Amino acid sequence: MADRTVAEHLAQVLAAARPLPPVVVPLGEAAGLVAATDVASRVDLPGFDNSAMDGYAVRAADIAAATAQAPVRLPVIADIAAGDAPSRPVGPGEAARIMTGAMVPAGADTIVKVEDTDAGMPFVSVLVATSLGASIRRRGEDLPEGGPVVAAGTVLTPRHVGLLAAAGHAEVAVRPRPKVAVVSTGAELVAPGNPLAPGQIHDSNSHLLAAAVDAAGGHTAYRGSIGDHPDEVRDLLDRLAADVDVVITSGGVSMGVHDVVKAVLRERGEVGFVTVAMQPGKPQGFGRLGERGVPFFGLPGNPVSAFVSFEVFVRPLLRRLMGLEPAGAPTTRMRLAAPLRSPAGRLQIARATVDRTPDGGWVATPVAGQGSHFVADLAAADALLLVPAEVTHLQPGDEVDSILL
DSSP: OOOBOHHHHHHHHHHTOOOOOOEEEEGGGTTTSEESSOEEOSSOBSSSOEESSSEEEEOGGGGTTOOSSSOEEEEEEEEEOTTOOOSSOOOTTOEEEEOTTOBOOTTOOEEEEGGGBOOOSSEEEEOSOOOTTTTEEOTTSSBOTTOEEEOTTOBOOHHHHHHHHHTTOSEEEEEOOOEEEEEEEOTTEEOTTSOOOTTOEEOOHHHHHHHHHHHTTOEEEEEEEEOSOHHHHHHHHHHHHTTOSEEEEESSOSSOTTOHHHHHHHHHTOEEEEEBSEESOOEEEEEEETTTTEEEEEEOSSHHHHHHHIIIIIHHHHHHHTTSOOOOSOEEEEEESSOEEOOTTSEEEEEEEEEEOTTSOEEEEEOSOOSTTOHHHHHHOOEEEEEOTTOOEEOTTOEEEEEEO
16 A cells, blocks of 8 residues: 555544634633633723823813923822722812822823922922823723624733733633643653663653643643553553543554554554655554544654654644644745755655854754654754655755754
């Protein structure tokens, strides 16, 4: 059977994903999540005419002739702080001292900055004529009651959270972070920090993929490793499928006699295992688990293959579950600093370090170790270079689409 293209496999993945049902969360938990509905303001912003300056609330007509040589002297009939409700209006020939953010009293139509007065009490001398309406923030000028606060599909930043609070909302309906289980498979795996016996390696994939899930906006609800016993693998996958939104395994999906994940899931007909025309990441498993039809990814066991597969296939699905467009990471055109060979008929996703050019462009240097087991070179890379399937040779100076890491 011919290899699938990357686009074909991604289309199958995304066909299995729908945005998660909305949940209502307090504002303190909303940053980074996606608004599930349009939200309107419950109040005018500002909610009342207020002062933009520390100064004096006056009538503009009373100070129209004020100069430093001939100041206008007014009695101060009130002292209004932010949060105070003015007790009386300002009449002709009167002033009220007012602080920034305080409600403008009835009768006043202008704020004179304190710097333009002698700052006096109980009388103030105004030294500058001030125009009508100066330094008054009008009710609703920022956002009227019923005006739009956020639209459905907006990724909520701290700025949006602040606006929601100002608009009278203590909570908001959002798409939740997908709960993801990450499982490394293989009898050779040992938890980091523990000594290694001959033939054993530390489990790095579960940590790599869990960190990638969280960085992509998901929530790692389970992370662990499991050996090669079919019953244990079967039981764990059943338990996870009942509790999470996505299950990701790494390892056990290739052609080896001990590739237990592939054997367990194939016998139940829940997951298909295919080869995809990409390097690294050729063997891929995808399907649904359990009664809930939870999306399942069976990623290759080599760390670079697992990471690249996550970026190409898992990240877009997580975005769709969160209510976002399922696009992968944005690409940037980069100029190569060194030659690069690529296998015919496969999308090669090469790792590279990058530098900026004086004109603001990017220059990429492929890392020395392009094998799918080179975790040190993966960590050193700043970008993934996307070499099309029909391209086999690239020379210094050639440009290629790239994903910044």
